[in-house]
Amino acid sequence: MDDLIKLVKTYRLTVGVADRLRLAEEIFRLIEPDLRFFVFRAIQPPAAEDVLQEVLKAVATGMKKFAGGSKEQFWGWCYRIARNKLNDHFQRQATTREQPMPQDELWQLVESSPQVSPLSPADRHDLEYAMKLLTTSKPECYDYLWKHFVFGLGYGEIAEERNLSYDNVRMKIGRCLDEAKSLVS
Amino acid sequence: MFGRSQIARFLIMPKPNPDAELALHKLGQRIREGFAKKHPTPDKSLETVRDAVREQYAQEQEAERGKQPAPVAEKERDPQPPEPDNR
Numbered sequence A: 001m002d003d004l005i006k007l008v009k010t011y012r013l014t015v016g017v018a019d020r021l022r023l024a025e026e027i028f029r030l031i032e033p034d035l036r037f038f039v040f041r042a043i044q045p046p047a048a049e050d051v052l053q054e055v056l057k058a059v060a061t062g063m064k065k066f067a068g069g070s071k072e073q074f075w076g077w078c079y080r081i082a083r084n085k086l087n088d089h090f091q092r093q094a095t096t097r098e099q100p101m102p103q104d105e106l107w108q109l110v111e112s113s114p115q116v117s118p119l120s121p122a123d124r125h126d127l128e129y130a131m132k133l134l135t136t137s138k139p140e141c142y143d144y145l146w147k148h149f150v151f152g153l154g155y156g157e158i159a160e161e162r163n164l165s166y167d168n169v170r171m172k173i174g175r176c177l178d179e180a181k182s183l184v185s
Numbered sequence B: 001m002f003g004r005s006q007i008a009r010f011l012i013m014p015k016p017n018p019d020a021e022l023a024l025h026k027l028g029q030r031i032r033e034g035f036a037k038k039h040p041t042p043d044k045s046l047e048t049v050r051d052a053v054r055e056q057y058a059q060e061q062e063a064e065r066g067k068q069p070a071p072v073a074e075k076e077r078d079p080q081p082p083e084p085d086n087r
Helices: A003-013 A017-041 A049-067 A073-092 A103-112 A121-136 A138-149 A155-163 A165-184 B006-012 B020-039 B045-069 B071-077
Strands: none
Touching: A003 A017, A003 A049, A003 A073, A003 B045, A017 A049, A017 A073, A017 A103, A017 A165, A017 B020, A017 B045, A049 B045, A073 A155, A103 A121, A121 A138, A121 A165, A121 B020, A138 A155, A155 A165, A155 B006, A165 B020
């Protein structure tokens, strides 16, 4: 079983406050960067920092009641909380929604990851191709591809966010991928 | 044996496009890794989490205490048996 979901399950069963604090710290060290990325992609600092702290608080408070049993379900649940907090913020502030991230910024992030695991020439070739797919797609497709492949959201989570059916999202992502492939080749 | 022109043709031959889904997954993973490396979890976030956990724990303790019956009420609900009649 994945480490993250093991920690979450243990947290749910833990009674003592000292053990809960230790487990919560381990869990949030794993999930905070992805949640930060999700929030900071949607809104600008300093508001993004406040929204992120609200998201972290809501996840920490709700974790005892999280009923899922897989890592995917846990991430789906976390992103749902983040999305709701972002929507609250959009309603309060009437801010503009996320814009596609500039390609050079994306490459900077990719370039800073090799120290985690080295980038081989074959990897670089794949990543260049993927970057082309992403950046040549139309805005709506970019959003679908970004959410599914970059944030790692499942079809179910995107369907919930868009008020669409699971199959509808699956087909849309498939079509977007085919379209991007034809634009790149 | 390959002739020189065949080798040259092989070297300049465009590489086939990789599997699109796999490549995008790989890109997503790299982007997230890169972001996590550039933005390690700050103390502020961990402090928010600790506060939330402590607050929730305190609320649970409070609720537990609320569930336990007060000692006086306990007496009323469970009266002592009558003294045995020794007459």
